[in-house]
Amino acid sequence: MMFESHSVEDTKLIARNFAKNLRAGDVVGLSGDLGAGKTQFVSGFCEAFDLQKGYHVSSPTYMYRHTYQGRLQIEHLDLYRIPSQEVLENLALDECFSHTSIVLVEWYQKFPSWISKNAFTVAISALGEGRRQIDIGPEQLLRDRTSTSTA
DSSP: OEEEESSHHHHHHHHHHHHTTOOTTOEEEEEOOTTSSHHHHHHHHHHTTOOOTTOOOOOOTTTSEEEEESSSEEEEEEOTTOOOHHHHHHTTGGGGOOTTEEEEEETGGGSGGGSOTTOEEEEEEEEETTEEEEEEEOHHHHHHHHHHHHO
């Protein structure tokens, strides 16, 4: 599903609406250039789960992982600075994947085999003048979830 955002608030709204279709155990891979809006998308996504007071969503670029608690636990990972599969494995970030949380992985495309083939993907592209194109897939899985939740 393709969306166009004209502001940070648009990006967060798109993310909140997308988040409504997800549940514990789901994984979302986020891609886009530096500054494309991946962390803003995660911020809007987390808003849908009513984060506990005091949590601030920020990029885990140097920490590799942030955990947010709301109605559901959200694991926010960033693979940008991880140089190799060996380093990734040594960081033991795979312990984040559980049936009790949703995992959001920025820069997942560096290690595409690391996340499930059933993961959702979000590709964010800057279009200029504050506009972003946000492509969320796989569309079939989203359609299946939407038709099930509205039935």
